[in-house]
Amino acid sequence: MDYEDEPILAFVNEQEDIWRLRSVWEVFPSNNEIKLTVLTEIAQHYINKLKCELKKNFNLDISSLFLNK
Numbered sequence: 001m002d003y004e005d006e007p008i009l010a011f012v013n014e015q016e017d018i019w020r021l022r023s024v025w026e027v028f029p030s031n032n033e034i035k036l037t038v039l040t041e042i043a044q045h046y047i048n049k050l051k052c053e054l055k056k057n058f059n060l061d062i063s064s065l066f067l068n069k
């Protein structure tokens with residue numbers, strides 16, 4: 001999702017396996033580094049929880065939108 005011309009939330013690749021979280025709304029930049037494996041696990045957890053909540057609350061199945069079901 002974008003806010004004007006920038007993403008509200010972005011993960012920026014700093015090095016091969018190092019990512020940083022950035023936001024158009026950040027008050028100060030975060031210096032926390034996130035490894036790609038951790039970022040992938042967190043994203044998969046979020047997607048799985050989103051799928052469950054959409055199914056439970058709206059009877060909406062979005063499983064077909066993702067390659068890794």
